[in-house]
Amino acid sequence: MAYENSIAALPALAAHPMAKPGYGKRSAPDQKPPRRGDFDHLPAREAYLAALLDRLCENAAMDAKTLAKAQPLYGQQAVRSALNELGRAGHLRRVRRRIQPEQGGTGTRWVFHTYWSRTARDDEWWARFLDGDVPPETDAAGDVAPHTLHGASADSPQPKPRPTPEPQRPATSAAYNALAQLGLRDPRLALSSADCAALEELAGDWLARGVTAEQLVQIVSAGLPEDVHSPRAFVRRRLxxxxxxxxxxxxxxxxxxxxxxxxxxxxxxxxxxxxxxxxACGCRDGSVTREPTEVRPSAVRARAAQVRAAIRTPQRA
Structure with missing residues (x-):
């Protein structure tokens, strides 16, 4: 095959340029291990470039200009077309991810990745991966495929059953914990466990309105009188x-x-x-058929009436 004959033309990757921080290649999860014939289902050009992309390390530059310079067979336009075909075949997706601005900063910052999967995926898989919901692959029997079990193999012995853990105390709510912090902030507001449980619902209303636990403690404990005779009643009044x-x-x-x-x-x-x-790009490449523009009957009748009126109107000499 042309693909097999062109493997010898694959360049050394030691000097392949890396992308800027936040850009470049990202490997999709749960891929099958590399094997001969991974890209036999692709045309020769796409199979050649797929083999090249599969060898690139993480964060390697994946733009068409860099890839055209990295190998001797295909120019920039051919590489762009091949990347489109690899996307259609399910091996590649380009993604931009919004990250929160740094402390004190403003605006929105995006990072750009090109995700590569040696194992071809369909549109549904990529959509679920984008939403952070990608289940491990299963084989024909419905069992989890061996290559998705990190650190395990099919021949590994069955692990021994773990001892039953001791029952743990139920976790307290954020509102309860905030009330318990009041006594640590100021001894005049020291509350008992029963006090915290009785005021928990009121404190929960604060947290439900977007107030953090630290803000609640700060507001309730600010400007205390010299003597607080009943911490529970005082905190209830302030809440x-x-x-x-x-x-x-x-x-x-x-x-x-x-x-x-x-x-x-x-x-x-x-x-x-x-x-x-x-x-637009799918139509330009011929992968999507353009639908004919529908003309409404009312528009046709209106245009015909205009033409008839123009014919009946006598023209001036």
Missing amino acids: VDKLPPERPAVVAQLPRTLMECTDCGVPGRPEALPGGLCR
Whole structure:
């Protein structure tokens, strides 16, 4: 095959450029181990470049310009077309991920990754991976495939049953813990376990309105009188009187992760980018058939009436 004959032309990767921090190649999880014939289902050009991409290390540059310089057979435009085909075949997706601004910073920062999978995946798998929900692969019998069990093998002996753990004390709520912190902040507000349980619901209303536990402790313990005769009654009064207002509904934010068109880079949800391509790029490459533009009957009748009126109107000499 042309693919097998071109394997010898694969370049050494020691000097392959790395992408900028936050960019470059990322390997998809739960891939099968490499074997001969991994890319036999692809055309020669795509199989050659797939073998090259599979050998690249993490964070390696994956743009068409760099890949065209990294091998001797295909130019930049051919590499771009091959990347599109590898996306359609399920081996590649480009993703942008929104990260929170650093402390004190403003604005939104995005990092860009090109995810590579030696094992071809369908659009549904990539969509679930984008949402952080990728189950391990299963074999025909429904068992988890051996290559998805990290650190285990099919011949490993069955582990011995673990001893039954001792029952643990139920975890206390964040509201209960905040009330318990009041006595540590100021001894005048020391509450018993029963006091914390009785005031837990009131404190929970604060947390439900977006107040953190630290903020609750700070507000309730600020400006204390010299003597607090009944800490429980005093804290209850402050929890009721200083209850913060309900916050307005938060406007929906952009998703933290977006897929990108492999060709033009336009962002979108996975369902809008079948095969990793937007509609415009898919139509240009001939993978998507354009639907004929529908003309409404009312528009046809209106245009016909205009033509008839123009014919009946006498023209001036």
